[in-house]
Amino acid sequence: MSVQIAPSILAADFANIQQEVTMLNESQADWIHVDIMDGVFVPNISFGLPVTQAIHNHAKKPLDVHLMIVNPDQYLSAFREAGAEVLTVHYEACTHLNRTIQFIKSLGAKAGVAINPHTPVDLLSDCIQDLDLVCVMSVNPGFGGQKFISNTFQKIARLKELILAKNSKAWIEVDGGVSSTNASELIKVGADILVAGSFVFSSSDPKATIKRLKDSFPS
Ligand code: DX5
Numbered sequence: 259m260s261v262q263i264a265p266s267i268l269a270a271d272f273a274n275i276q277q278e279v280t281m282l283n284e285s286q287a288d289w290i291h292v293d294i295m296d297g298v299f300v301p302n303i304s305f306g307l308p309v310t311q312a313i314h315n316h317a318k319k320p321l322d323v324h325l326m327i328v329n330p331d332q333y334l335s336a337f338r339e340a341g342a343e344v345l346t347v348h349y350e351a352c353t354h355l356n357r358t359i360q361f362i363k364s365l366g367a368k369a370g371v372a373i374n375p376h377t378p379v380d381l382l383s384d385c386i387q388d389l390d391l392v393c394v395m396s397v398n399p400g401f402g403g404q405k406f407i408s409n410t411f412q413k414i415a416r417l418k419e420l421i422l423a424k425n426s427k428a429w430i431e432v433d434g435g436v437s438s439t440n441a442s443e444l445i446k447v448g449a450d451i452l453v454a455g456s457f458v459f460s461s462s463d464p465k466a467t468i469k470r471l472k473d474s475f476p477s
C-alpha cells in the first residue's frame with residue numbers, strides 16, 4: 259500500500275464544513291480523519307454523530323473515525339451508520355477489547371485500536387492479528403496543534419516488528435503533530451498512514467500541502 263494521507267477535520271473551519279470537505283474531495287487525501295472527543299476520556303469535546311453524518315453526506319473519501327471516548331461499544335453502530343469506514347477505539351478505554359474488535363468487524367467496518375503515548379506497543383501482542391489498523395498517538399489525545407513526541411519513532415519501529423512477527427496485516431497510523439519535518443522518518447520506521455490536522459489546515463494552501471505530503475512518498 260502506498261503512504262496514505264488522512265487530514266484531520268478537527269483543524270478545519272466548522273462554519274464552512276461543506277467547503278472543507280469539498281476541498282478534501284478534490285485533494286490527494288486518501289481518508290478523512292474524524293476526531294470524536296467526549297470530555298471524559300480526553301479533556302476536550304469536539305463533535306458527535308450529526309456532524310459526522312454531515313461530513314459523510316459530502317465526503318467522497320472514507321471516514322476514519324477516531325473515538326476518544328469512554329464506553330465506545332455503546333456508540334459503534336451509530337458511528338458506523340453515520341458513515342465510518344474505519345472505527346478506531348482506544349486501548350485505554352476498552353475493558354473487553356477482543357469483544358469490541360469483533361463487534362466493529364461485525365458492523366462491516368475496519369477495526370482500529372489507538373494507543374496513548376504511555377501505552378507500550380507490546381500490549382497489543384494478543385490482538386494484533388485481529389486488527390486492521392493501529393493508531394499510534396504521537397501527542398496526548400484531546401487537542402490539535404500539539405508538539406510531536408519523538409519517542410513515537412521507536413514505538414512505530416517496535417510495532418512494525420510485532421506486526422511482522424505475528425503475521426498481522428494491520429496498518430500503522432500515526433496521529434498528532436505530524437508535518438513535513440517528521441513524515442519521512444515516520445514512514446522510514448514503518449508508518450503507513452499519516453494523520454495531519456493543523457499542518458494541513460493552517461497552511462495557506464491546504465490542497466497543495468496535502469499534495470506535497472503525498473508526493474514525497476511515491477508508490
Ligand atoms: C488529537 C487528535 C488528532 C489531531 C491531530 O487528539 O486525535 O487527530 O486532530 O492534529 P494535529 O495534526 O494538529 O496534531
Ligand code: ZN
Pocket residue numbers: 266291292293324433453
Ligand atoms: Zn485523531
